[in-house]
Amino acid sequence: MMSCRSFIRCVALAVTAFAAIPASAEQTQAPLPAAETARSVVVTPVASGLEHPWALQFLPDGRYLVTERAGRLRIVGADGAISPPVAGVPAVFASGQGGLLDVAIAPDFAKSGRIYLSYAEPRGAGSNGTTVARGRLALDGPGGRLEDVKVIFRQVPATSGGLHFGSRIVVARDGNLFVTLGERYQRDRAQDLDKHYGKVVRITPDGAVPPDNPFVGRSGVLPEIWSYGHRNPQSAALHPATGVLWTVEHGARGGDEINIPRAGLNYGWPVITYGIDYSGARIGVGTTKAGMEPPVYYWDPSIAPSGMAFYDSDRFPVWKGSLFVGALARQHLSRLVINGERVVAEEKLLVDLGERIRDVRAGPDGAVYVLTDHPQGQLLRLTLR
Numbered sequence: 001m002m003s004c005r006s007f008i009r010c011v012a013l014a015v016t017a018f019a020a021i022p023a024s025a026e027q028t029q030a031p032l033p034a035a036e037t038a039r040s041v042v043v044t045p046v047a048s049g050l051e052h053p054w055a056l057q058f059l060p061d062g063r064y065l066v067t068e069r070a071g072r073l074r075i076v077g078a079d080g081a082i083s084p085p086v087a088g089v090p091a092v093f094a095s096g097q098g099g100l101l102d103v104a105i106a107p108d109f110a111k112s113g114r115i116y117l118s119y120a121e122p123r124g125a126g127s128n129g130t131t132v133a134r135g136r137l138a139l140d141g142p143g144g145r146l147e148d149v150k151v152i153f154r155q156v157p158a159t160s161g162g163l164h165f166g167s168r169i170v171v172a173r174d175g176n177l178f179v180t181l182g183e184r185y186q187r188d189r190a191q192d193l194d195k196h197y198g199k200v201v202r203i204t205p206d207g208a209v210p211p212d213n214p215f216v217g218r219s220g221v222l223p224e225i226w227s228y229g230h231r232n233p234q235s236a237a238l239h240p241a242t243g244v245l246w247t248v249e250h251g252a253r254g255g256d257e258i259n260i261p262r263a264g265l266n267y268g269w270p271v272i273t274y275g276i277d278y279s280g281a282r283i284g285v286g287t288t289k290a291g292m293e294p295p296v297y298y299w300d301p302s303i304a305p306s307g308m309a310f311y312d313s314d315r316f317p318v319w320k321g322s323l324f325v326g327a328l329a330r331q332h333l334s335r336l337v338i339n340g341e342r343v344v345a346e347e348k349l350l351v352d353l354g355e356r357i358r359d360v361r362a363g364p365d366g367a368v369y370v371l372t373d374h375p376q377g378q379l380l381r382l383t384l385r
Contacts, residue, residue, distance in 0.1 A: 063077055182233070235308035237309055
């Protein structure tokens with residue numbers, strides 16, 4: 001493992017050029033006040049040598065849970081030591097964007113040991129799909145093990161290919177789970193309510209359908225669907241003040257979006273978008289259409305967003321209330337200043353790091369943690385000096 005002391009560096013905060021366009025006439029973007037950018041970010045490696053890490057969670061004892069896309073769940077110590085793979089993790093389809101994806105911890109983890117995993121599951125005959133399983137994490141032994149594993153959700157129908165699985169798991173304040181699902185690169189299916197492609201679903205911790213879901217009792221509609229018309233949402237988090245779900249999803253060529261998915265609403269893909277096809281062709285009818293929700297914010301050109309976290313700690317007041325979003329293609333960490341449900345400014349961090357940022361989490365210690373998507377990926381801790 002690389003020595004943290006020799007690697008600590010300060011990266012000057014850089015204000016963006018604000019290339020993203022406002023999502024509505026009411027939304028404007030203004031540069032951050034000079035005082036907001038006067039401090040430097042200290043980047044401290046916690047661990048290195050993780051193979052394409054995808055998701056991070058904090059254990060109550062100060063250790064970390066990290067998924068590797070190849071199909072391994074690791075426990076990382078406070079000293080950066082990486083455990084052997086946790087035993088009992090389900091088999092994954094590790095190809096393209098598929099593999100072991102998100103990990104979430106139940107609110108009563110200290111008592112129950114319950115965690116949730118999302119992953120690309122091999123389904124046979126060359127097909128696969130996003131799946132969510134729960135299990136009890138036993139921490140005895142060098143790598144721990146996952147016991148009593150049970151699949152609680154399967155995206156249907158299964159399909160072939162290795163693109164657009166989503167997926168993030170968010171435990172809501174009522175204990176139910178939100179799961180974001182990509183449209184598997186079958187864009188029109190994001191509008192089909194009898195399929196899980198391009199949806200946010202809401203399920204109970206056991207995988208049942210909450211009775212107050214918006215489509216319960218509607219014929220021909222999958223009742224676990226919460227919202228639809230999404231492309232490939234790889235980011236999701238609860239707003240700390242309101243408890244409302246926010247998501248970030250990949251656009252095509254441009255048009256990455258921040259959305260606030262509300263019950264039963266249609267977020268437009270592929271009918272409305274700020275992006276275009278990779279060929280340069282137009283997608284859909286434009287940027288607005290009656291009955292479809294515009295994004296809260298979008299990026300054009302695309303940053304390829306993955307991982308997001310609201311910052312609600314008092315440790316660094318300049319960050320309080322910010323939304324952090326990782327960028328894969330543009331290789332930076334975006335800090336968004338939020339006013340209600342509007343993005344009013346954006347700041348690019350870690351631009352000199354030259355790493356794809358896969359996941360972002362606000363730690364219990366008031367630091368921000370990121371995972372870099374690399375064959376020798378790192379877990380990094382960010383503080384202010």
